[in-house]
Amino acid sequence: MADNTPIDRSVEDDLGPIKVVRIYDPITKTQGIVVVDNVACGPSIGGIRMAPDVTEQEVFRLARAMTLKNAAAGLPHGGGKAGIVADPSADGKERTVRAFARAIRDLHEYIPGPDMGTDETAMAWILDEIGRVVGLPRVLGGIPLDELGATGFGIAVAAEVAAPYRDVKLEGARVAIEGYGNVGYHAARFLEERGAVLVAASDSKGAVSKPGGIDSSELQNTRREKGSVVHHPNATRMKREELLTVDCDILVPAARPDSIHGDNAKAIQAKLILQGANIPATAEAEAILHERGVLVVPDFIANAGGVICASVEFHGGTEKSAFEQIESKIRRNTAETLERCTQQKTTPRDAAVAMAKERVQEAMTYRRAT
Ligand code: NAD
Numbered sequence: 198m199a200d201n202t203p204i205d206r207s208v209e210d211d212l213g214p215i216k217v218v219r220i221y222d223p224i225t226k227t228q229g230i231v232v233v234d235n236v237a238c239g240p241s242i243g244g245i246r247m248a249p250d251v252t253e254q255e256v257f258r259l260a261r262a263m264t265l266k267n268a269a270a271g272l273p274h275g276g277g278k279a280g281i282v283a284d285p286s287a288d289g290k291e292r293t294v295r296a297f298a299r300a301i302r303d304l305h306e307y308i309p310g311p312d313m314g315t316d317e318t319a320m321a322w323i324l325d326e327i328g329r330v331v332g333l334p335r336v337l338g339g340i341p342l343d344e345l346g347a348t349g350f351g352i353a354v355a356a357e358v359a360a361p362y363r364d365v366k367l368e369g370a371r372v373a374i375e376g377y378g379n380v381g382y383h384a385a386r387f388l389e390e391r392g393a394v395l396v397a398a399s400d401s402k403g404a405v406s407k408p409g410g411i412d413s414s415e416l417q418n419t420r421r422e423k424g425s426v427v428h429h430p431n432a433t434r435m436k437r438e439e440l441l442t443v444d445c446d447i448l449v450p451a452a453r454p455d456s457i458h459g460d461n462a463k464a465i466q467a468k469l470i471l472q473g474a475n476i477p478a479t480a481e482a483e484a485i486l487h488e489r490g491v492l493v494v495p496d497f498i499a500n501a502g503g504v505i506c507a508s509v510e511f512h513g514g515t516e517k518s519a520f521e522q523i524e525s526k527i528r529r530n531t532a533e534t535l536e537r538c539t540q541q542k543t544t545p546r547d548a549a550v551a552m553a554k555e556r557v558q559e560a561m562t563y564r565r566a567t
Pocket residue numbers: 342343348375376377378379380381399400401402437451452453454473474475500501503504
């Protein structure tokens with residue numbers, strides 16, 4: 198991320214970004230960027246990505262994604278994102294994060310949160326430096342969203358709303374989870390509470406299936422104790438990629454970007470896909486799935502539970518109110534997205550983007566024009 202290059206203006210449009218700040222701290226040599234995309238709905242919330250190869254272009258795209266996600270979720274927050282060019286596993290992480298925090302002290306339009314390479318400990322350092330952050334440890338007033346399964350809970354709520362659109366009944370529905378981690382495990386658990394049956398799951402080491410059903414908590418214990426779902430007893434081991442095309446009703450991709458692509462989208466058997474990961478399918482794959490009648494609830498609608506939880510934490514709310522808000526907001530937004538795409542005959546993603554943009558544009562009309 199060289200800081201003598203001109204800012205890439207190709208990403209600029211009527212929504213933003215409104216502010217781009219390049220950071221350099223000469224003492225720690227910390228280098229980074231903050232992109233505040235849009236603040237019409239309120240101060241922006243978005244994570245700090247810490248990686249040696251994080252690019253400005255990536256931070257611009259992620260900041261816009263947060264504008265749409267926060268607006269779609271109906272939060273009083275705009276979208277922003279930050280990148281720190283550093284290896285999070287290297288010595289001196291605390292010094293680097295603290296230096297970055299001090300550099301953004303006066304950038305009040307941006308509220309940092311955790312992302313790749315940063316966690317609740319890093320957020321605690323930032324709170325200590327500037328007093329403005331989300332994703333804190335419980336002892337500092339944080340709501341531990343991964344431990345509670347905020348995002349997985351939201352996915353189960355989205356499934357409840359979307360299932361009737363494809364004549365899927367959650368009671369007895371067969372679920373496959375790609376990426377049995379924080380999002381994937383809790384999605385399975387909350388779907389199971391609604392009567393669904395987990396029939397297959399994967400992680401980075403491979404996949405397992407069992408058409409008769411796998412207990413989600415027992416599978417989580419196997420992963421914790423033995424390091425991977427592949428060691429689960431009495432389940433059939435499969436290749437990692439086979440998970441996506443396994444016989445099931447509901448598929449939750451909750452691992453990496455672009456795992457559903459043009460080559461495997463045609464073989465997917467699920468009727469309903471809830472995107473737990475961010476951009477788990479390419480645009481080509483989403484078009485193929487739409488054409489085939491597979492209903493895809495897009496990432497920034499289905500996986501908004503985490504950011505809703507973060508917003509409730511920022512405003513001093515409790516765990517209980519976080520879950521109430523996730524339930525009501527995801528229920529409403531999934532329903533509105535699916536109604537719009539039925540009426541307007543568009544894809545769910547196009548409908549969701551249009552809905553989010555309308556909300557941002559409406560909020561912008563209340564802002565001073567000159
Ligand atoms: P995590 O690290 O807890 O879990 C990821 C899981 O995916 C792990 O089990 C890992 O082994 C597995 N995995 C990695 N590569 C894989 C592959 N190629 N095939 C199959 N499995 C693979 O992460 P997480 O917090 O559950 O996040 C998962 C995704 O959801 C990420 O894309 C993240 O950005 C997104 N997301 C997370 C949250 C949240 O609240 N944690 C919110 C919104 C979006």
